[in-house]
Amino acid sequence: MADSKRTSESINFVHQDEIWKAHVKVEKDAAEAWPNKWGFLTEVYKEYERESAKMKSVVSMELPPHLAPQPATPPEKYIHVGPSPPVPQTTQALIGWRSGRSHLQLEKHGTVHHGRRSFLRELGWPLDACS
Template sequence: MADPQRTSEPVNFVHQDEIWKAHLKAEQVSAKAWPNKWGLLQEVYRECERQSVKLKEAEREKHHHLAVRPPTPPKENTHLGPPPPFPQTSQAVVGWRLGHSHLQLQKYAPVRHFRRSLMKEMDWPFGSCS
């Protein structure tokens, strides 16, 4: 890596141009020589692709039952009964669902996030890390 405090040296544009020409010539020579050296791989690659397409089609046919089905209309699938009676309480609206376990929003348990302290868990004095 270059030293950041060092002043930039003058650029030799002719030298950089000669390097670029050498790269282009090497690329052209290798592009001309490629079919003679590696052209046999083209047919092998095409054959592999054909086999891959056939295998994918066979796999799709084997697992056609996993294909995405069209959505069913909501009227056929939904069976809702009448809601439970609305209780007459002083709160009226607030909290009437809490009495029914199947209508509660918290399905498993309420989420609790307590503040924990690494110092307390490790039994370190509170001033030890600053």
């Protein structure tokens, strides 16, 4: 309602109450008008639910074995987490302390190399061809 920072100004409680009453009235009027404007959506949704229930009861298909869902593999089978090195004593040494060790690297397949090519050089054009 009113800012707590503005303590020097007086608050008109009657005016604030009138604003609140207006908001409540608008909400109430909208709730009363909704079934006339949008009530058809509830009927369409109920019809959709009935049709989908019919289709589910009629269509019961067994999946072939190669498409059947497999049981979930436990993460411990393919994720191996080694012990962490000791935590550094200083905050400066804390920056990148795990990435400095080769067995704790996030990039398992080497460094990423991209963005080193030039479109003009690939076409055999001089580098000052485009400005």
